[in-house]
Amino acid sequence: MPGWGVPGVPGRGEDRLSAVSAFRVDLRSDTVTKPSVAMRRAMADAEVGDAWYGDDPSVNELQELAAEVTGMGSALYVATGTMANQIGLASHFGGKGHLVGCLAHAHVATTEVATSAALSGISYRTAPGHERGWMTALDARALVEPDSFYDVEVLDLLAVENTVGSAQGSVMPVEELRQIRKVAEQAGLPIHMDGARIFNAAAAAGVPVTDWTTEVGTMMFCLSKGLGAPVGSVFCGPSELIREARRLWILFGGAWRQAGIMAAAGLIALREGPGRLHEDHARARRIADAMAELIPGSIDPRSVETNMVFVDTEVSGLAAIDAIERLQALGVGATLIGKQVRMVTHVDIDDDAVGVTLDAWASILG
Numbered sequence: 339m340p341g342w343g344v345p346g347v348p349g350r351g352e353d354r355l356s357a358v359s360a361f362r363v364d365l366r367s368d369t370v371t372k373p374s375v376a377m378r379r380a381m382a383d384a385e386v387g388d389a390w391y392g393d394d395p396s397v398n399e400l401q402e403l404a405a406e407v408t409g410m411g412s413a414l415y416v417a418t419g420t421m422a423n424q425i426g427l428a429s430h431f432g433g434k435g436h437l438v439g440c441l442a443h444a445h446v447a448t449t450e451v452a453t454s455a456a457l458s459g460i461s462y463r464t465a466p467g468h469e470r471g472w473m474t475a476l477d478a479r480a481l482v483e484p485d486s487f488y489d490v491e492v493l494d495l496l497a498v499e500n501t502v503g504s505a506q507g508s509v510m511p512v513e514e515l516r517q518i519r520k521v522a523e524q525a526g527l528p529i530h531m532d533g534a535r536i537f538n539a540a541a542a543a544g545v546p547v548t549d550w551t552t553e554v555g556t557m558m559f560c561l562s563k564g565l566g567a568p569v570g571s572v573f574c575g576p577s578e579l580i581r582e583a584r585r586l587w588i589l590f591g592g593a594w595r596q597a598g599i600m601a602a603a604g605l606i607a608l609r610e611g612p613g614r615l616h617e618d619h620a621r622a623r624r625i626a627d628a629m630a631e632l633i634p635g636s637i638d639p640r641s642v643e644t645n646m647v648f649v650d651t652e653v654s655g656l657a658a659i660d661a662i663e664r665l666q667a668l669g670v671g672a673t674l675i676g677k678q679v680r681m682v683t684h685v686d687i688d689d690d691a692v693g694v695t696l697d698a699w700a701s702i703l704g
């Protein structure tokens with residue numbers, strides 16, 4: 339079964355984990371959500387046109403709403419978050435051979451690193467980040483510092499991520515981003531924000547997304563994750579950049595035609611998704627609290643700020659990959675990130691699903 343997603347376990351994932359094609363409770367990611375009945379109806383009824391020509395009314399409505407919510411001037415609806423990031427990074431400079439500063443565990447420099455190299459000739463200079471996972475102003479300062487030996491290694495852009503997907507879904511403090519912006523401004527560098535889950539950050543911090551977006555030059559967010567849309571992400575930036583973003587979108591083969599079918603679901607996701615994310619966060623916290631009791635020392639529940647739960651089962655002698663396989667046998671999907679079990683809550687995880695998950699863990703730990 340493709341897409342099972344056990345990164346970092348070469349040769350094991352594919353055959354050992356292929357037996358189950360569907361999970362009763364799927365906590366692998368918030369990307370797995372199915373479109374709601376309302377979304378399917380909206381998709382069936384969607385008014386469409388040709389997005390390449392810019393005349394799909396549903397796409398245009400979604401882009402206008404995204405620009406308004408983020409306060410970013412303009413927006414471009416694209417197929418994936420990866421495409422949104424790649425357009426976002428490349429829209430800041432023409433041509434190839436650019437150096438972007440970010441954290442070592444950033445999505446752009448890990449999952450998307452080959453994409454950046456292939457599409458735009460971008461490579462990364464990385465910094466370690468705060469122990470909670472986000473970039474600090476100190477990291478930014480180290481990244482923009484010119485290399486005294488190799489003059490070519492001059493940074494073109496800083497890329498920050500919020501929430502941090504590979505570090506407990508933690509929320510970047512607005513104040514830290516303000517300090518990073520000062521560093522970037524002094525160095526004359528723009529900032530791109532990978533805000534795949536920026537609405538989770540806003541729900542957790544109790545502030546509007548504009549608290550972060552006003553500090554950056556460009557950003558993107560995913561409709562296809564916690565917001566619950568089946569497909570799509572949005573690149574947002576100033577109107578001056580949107581022409582270049584559209585050029586790259588066509589160049590990358592992303593100019594989908596009657597995309598209004600999907601944008602109709604995206605509109606519902608953007609209007610109704612943000613308001614319910616706190617429920618996902620509360621359920622993640624509930625799972626974390628229970629895990630802290632089931633495996634003492636495996637997690638600090640206070641580390642769970644949004645919808646991700648990372649559990650270190652190895653403190654009890656149980657390898658994370660074995661825990662994941664046993665969960666799968668009981669119909670519960672989770673992923674391996676580093677040496678930890680990651681569980682992500684989302685719109686299709688209700689209180690009963692949390693109950694099933696915790697029962698599965700209790701039976702594994704026997």
Ligand SMILES: *Cc1c(COP(=O)(O)O)cnc(C)c1O
Pocket residue numbers: 417418419420421423445446499501502503532534535560562571
């Ligand atoms: C999911 C994700 C992306 C990419 O989105 P896709 O739609 O999967 O391409 C980018 N950045 C972060 C932090 C993500 O979690």
